[in-house]
Each structure stands twice: as C-alpha cells, then as structure tokens.
Amino acid sequence: MAKTAGIVLIGNEILSGKVVDANAAYLCRELRGLGVEVRKIAVVPDEVDVIAAEVSEFSRAHDIVFTSGGVGPTHDDVTIEGVARAVGVRVVREPRLVALIEGLSRGHLTEARLKMAEVPEGAELITNDGLLFPAIVARNVYILPGVPEIFRQKFEALRERFREAPFFLANVFVDMGEGALAEHLNALLARHSDLLLGSYPEFANPEYKVKVTLESKDRGLMERAVADLLAGLPTETVVRVER
Amino acid sequence: MAKTAGIVLIGNEILSGKVVDANAAYLCRELRGLGVEVRKIAVVPDEVDVIAAEVSEFSRAHDIVFTSGGVGPTHDDVTIEGVARAVGVRVVREPRLVALIEGLSRGHLTEARLKMAEVPEGAELITNDGLLFPAIVARNVYILPGVPEIFRQKFEALRERFREAPFFLANVFVDMGEGALAEHLNALLARHSDLLLGSYPEFANPEYKVKVTLESKDRGLMERAVADLLAGLPTETVVRVER
Numbered sequence: 001m002a003k004t005a006g007i008v009l010i011g012n013e014i015l016s017g018k019v020v021d022a023n024a025a026y027l028c029r030e031l032r033g034l035g036v037e038v039r040k041i042a043v044v045p046d047e048v049d050v051i052a053a054e055v056s057e058f059s060r061a062h063d064i065v066f067t068s069g070g071v072g073p074t075h076d077d078v079t080i081e082g083v084a085r086a087v088g089v090r091v092v093r094e095p096r097l098v099a100l101i102e103g104l105s106r107g108h109l110t111e112a113r114l115k116m117a118e119v120p121e122g123a124e125l126i127t128n129d130g131l132l133f134p135a136i137v138a139r140n141v142y143i144l145p146g147v148p149e150i151f152r153q154k155f156e157a158l159r160e161r162f163r164e165a166p167f168f169l170a171n172v173f174v175d176m177g178e179g180a181l182a183e184h185l186n187a188l189l190a191r192h193s194d195l196l197l198g199s200y201p202e203f204a205n206p207e208y209k210v211k212v213t214l215e216s217k218d219r220g221l222m223e224r225a226v227a228d229l230l231a232g233l234p235t236e237t238v239v240r241v242e243r
Numbered sequence: 244m245a246k247t248a249g250i251v252l253i254g255n256e257i258l259s260g261k262v263v264d265a266n267a268a269y270l271c272r273e274l275r276g277l278g279v280e281v282r283k284i285a286v287v288p289d290e291v292d293v294i295a296a297e298v299s300e301f302s303r304a305h306d307i308v309f310t311s312g313g314v315g316p317t318h319d320d321v322t323i324e325g326v327a328r329a330v331g332v333r334v335v336r337e338p339r340l341v342a343l344i345e346g347l348s349r350g351h352l353t354e355a356r357l358k359m360a361e362v363p364e365g366a367e368l369i370t371n372d373g374l375l376f377p378a379i380v381a382r383n384v385y386i387l388p389g390v391p392e393i394f395r396q397k398f399e400a401l402r403e404r405f406r407e408a409p410f411f412l413a414n415v416f417v418d419m420g421e422g423a424l425a426e427h428l429n430a431l432l433a434r435h436s437d438l439l440l441g442s443y444p445e446f447a448n449p450e451y452k453v454k455v456t457l458e459s460k461d462r463g464l465m466e467r468a469v470a471d472l473l474a475g476l477p478t479e480t481v482v483r484v485e486r
Contacts, residue, residue, distance in 0.1 A: 017273070017274070017276075029260030037259075040258070040285065041284075041286035045283075110426065112424075179353055180353065182318070183317045183354070195348045198256055198261070
C-alpha cells in the first residue's frame with residue numbers, strides 16, 4: 001500500500017475565479033514522483049468552520065495532509081485556527097516565531113504581524129537552511145502558504161520526509177479509438193487486476209488517438225502488462241511506448 | 244443569498260499529476276460572472292463509491308453541482324454510475340442516446356460505445372443546436388466531460404440557465420505591506436460586515452504590494468466600502484482602483 005495524501009486548498013480567490021491555483025498540480029506531480037498516492041483534493045473558502053471540518057476529515061482519511069493558503073496577517077487568513085480546531089487544540093503564540101517576526105519588523109511590530117506567530121498548540125516547527133520562516137506541522141497536517149514560490153520552497157525543504165517506494169509507469173500511444181480499445185483494456189485488467197490502468201483520448205492529436213497509462217509499484221507486473229497489451233493490439237495501431 | 248454551486252472533478256490522472264485540470268478554473272470564473280457562488284471543489288479518483296459519496300454530499304449542500312470527467316467508454320469511466328448512486332437511481336440505457344450512437348458508429352457498434360448511452364434513470368437530456376451529444380442532468384447534478392473543449396461547449400450551451408444577480412467588484416492596488424494594511428481592513432470589515440473583502444499580497448510586483456478586492460451583490464454597499472477604505476489610507480499608498 002502506498003502512503004496516501006490529501007490536499008486542502010484554502011481561498012475565496014480560487015472559488016471566485018480570481019486566481020488559478022498552481023500548488024495542487026505541482027504537489028500532485030511531486031508526490032507521485034516520491035511514490036505517494038494523492039487520494040483527494042478539496043478547495044474551500046476562508047471560513048474557520050468549513051476549513052476545520054475539511055481538514056479534520058482529511059487528517060483521519062489520509063497519512064499526510066497539506067494545506068495551501070490562508071496563513072498571512074489579514075482578516076481572511078484563518079487556516080491556523082481552522083487546523084487547530086481540526087486537530088482539537090488551541091491556537092497559541094509560538095515564542096520562536098515571535099522572536100523571528102520581531103527581528104524582521106525592526107520596531108514596526110503590529111498585532112497583525114504577530115498573528116503570523118500563531119500556531120496550533122503542540123505544532124512541530126521544521127527549520128532548514130533555505131527557509132526564512134519554518135514550516136508548521138500539526139499532527140499529520142503540513143500548513144503551507146498559498147504564494148506559489150514560497151509554497152514550493154517549503155515543500156522542497158520537506159520533500160525527503162515523504163519518499164516511498166516509487167511507481168513505475170509506461171505510456172502506450174495507440175492509434176485506435178477508445179470505443180474499439182475498451183475491450184482490450186477490459187481484458188487486460190481482467191488478467192492484471194492490480195494494474196493501475198488509465199485511458200486518455202486526444203481528440204486534436206494527429207499522431208495518436210489514445211494514451212494508455214500502465215502503472216504499478218511492482219515493475220515486473222507493469223512490464224508483463226505492457227507486453228500483454230502490445231501482444232493483443234494490431235501492430236500498426238501502436239504508435240510508440242514510453243517508459 | 245447567491246445561488247451556490249459545487250464542482251467535482253473526477254480522474255486519477257489529475258491526482259497522479261499526469262494532467263493539469265483547466266475546467267474548474269474556467270467554471271469558477273464563468274459562474275462568478277453569472278452571479279453564482281462556487282462554495283467547494285473536490286477532486287476524486289475514478290472509483291464508484293468515492294464518486295457517489297462525494298456527489299451525494301455536494302448535491303445536498305449546493306444548489307447546483309457540476310461533475311467533470313469519467314464519461315467515456317472505458318473501464319475507468321464510472322461517473323454515470325457514481326452519480327446514479329448519489330441520487331439513488333439505477334443506471335439505464337437511454338434510447339435517444341442509443342439511436343445517436345448507432346448513427347455515429349456506422350455499423351461498428353460495440354458494448355463499450357453503448358456504455359456512452361447510459362444515464363442515471365430519470366435524467367434530463369438537454370439538447371442544443373451546437374451540441375453533438377446532449378448534456379445530462381440528474382437531479383441538480385450536471386454531468387460534463389473532462390476534455391476541456393467539450394466541457395466548455397456543453398457549459399456554453401447551458402450557461403443562461405444559471406444567470407443570477409451579478410456580483411460587483413472593485414480592486415484597490417495598495418503600496419503598503421499586509422502587516423500594516425491589516426488594521427485598515429479589519430476596521431473596514433467592522434463597519435461593512437456584509438462586504439466580501441479579500442487581500443492578496445504580490446511579493447514580486449514592483450508596482451504595488453497588495454491587491455485588495457471589495458465585492459458585493461449590492462453595488463451601493465461596495466461603492467461605500469471603497470470610498471471608506473480610500474478615505475482611511477494615506478493617499479500616496481493607493482496605486483490605483485479598478486472596477
């Protein structure tokens with residue numbers, strides 16, 4: 001069983017179409033590369049009770065949870081409080097963060113700036129040479145900022161914590177419509193029930209009609225399934241195989 | 244109260260990072276323009292029970308639900324079955340779709356192709372001159388395909404059904420950090436509690452530091468709030484206002 005992950009994106013700006021999120025796609029790609037299976041993504045508004053309910057459910061359902069957004073100093077930054085409620089603790093001011101913010105504010109310390117020193121009680125702070133601000137982890141919930149550059153910087157500092165046995169993937173590009181291909185795929189799946197098999201039509205592509213993805217943590221299983229699929233397809237319909 | 248919507252994206256390819264979804268961002272933008280409030284987005288794998296649970300919850304929580312993906316002829320296309328379970332009906336073969344598919348298949352009618360004639364029992368079919376295939380609606384759930392071109396084509400054919408009273412939006416671009424700006428925003432919100440107020444820092448932008456969004460279905464309220472915010476900010480920090 002692969003380790004599982006869930007991603008909760010927090011922000012009215014995504015739901016109202018003002019901002020296009022880039023963090024979920026980045027994280028899905030990175031986690032897959034690390035061998036982690038992302039099982040669910042949710043996008044929710046900047047509302048404490050909604051965030052708390054969602055993060056609570058995600059925290060129970062998945063091995064690891066990531067949140068993105070809602071960690072700044074303004075009124076609509078309520079992720080810390082939401083995560084604290086989700087894991088059943090209070091919000092506290094973390095002395096190490098207060099010291100850090102005092103240093104950065106050079107005398108202009110406001111209540112709003114101090115809000116960024118708040119964490120769910122008992123949270124772990126992960127520091128790293130590359131990080132100005134530590135990453136905050138409450139139970140199994142990694143609280144990341146929404147700004148893509150900082151989101152990536154923090155994830156990069158954490159990434160080796162999440163490495164698992166890898167997935168092995170082959171893409172088979174086929175010049176046959178999905179309607180005709182489906183029976184080959186059903187038969188393949190009947191013989192290799194543990195195979196992760198995907199079928200993606202490309203209507204506008206002149207080179208092939210469908211990209212078939214065959215994937216497994218067991219490389220032998222994946223290779224046997226590829227050989228099996230290729231043996232069943234008319235040779236002229238197989239455009240190429242990528243591994 | 245604005246009409247609310249939820250979006251369920253279905254597809255292992257999104258969760259595994261193979262494909263970057265474009266449909267949710269498009270739909271959020273379009274629905275906002277129509278005056279509809281998107282409250283939640285979920286991305287779930289190609290698994291009937293997971294889809295059914297999610298769509299069921301969305302269908303109860305929101306006025307309108309859209310699904311994207313999982314409606315082709317192959318083994319991983321299980322959205323119709325998931326939605327049928329969510330609304331508590333059987334999957335049936337729809338005679339009008341069978342006739343349509345027979346016509347398009349010109350004698351090459353396979354079981355896989357006929358799968359595309361399946362709908363949740365009692366579903367409404369919405370046809371329109373521009374659509375090759377009708378859009379399928381089960382209870383309040385609009386079942387749309389994942390391929391972006393077809394997704395948009397179907398939504399365009401449906402869009403006027405969803406039009407509501409519009410949101411009015413002003414963007415105020417401010418050359419002041421969020422740490423200092425926060426107290427102005429808190430005070431503003433204390434005086435205009437129904438205002439939809441957003442604050443978005445732009446770390447890499449030389450022109451301004453924060454984009455503040457003020458929004459309401461009540462244009463007068465929005466305009467009063469803009470005037471109020473501008474009156475409280477030092478003039479030199481207001482870079483520009485966009486409506």
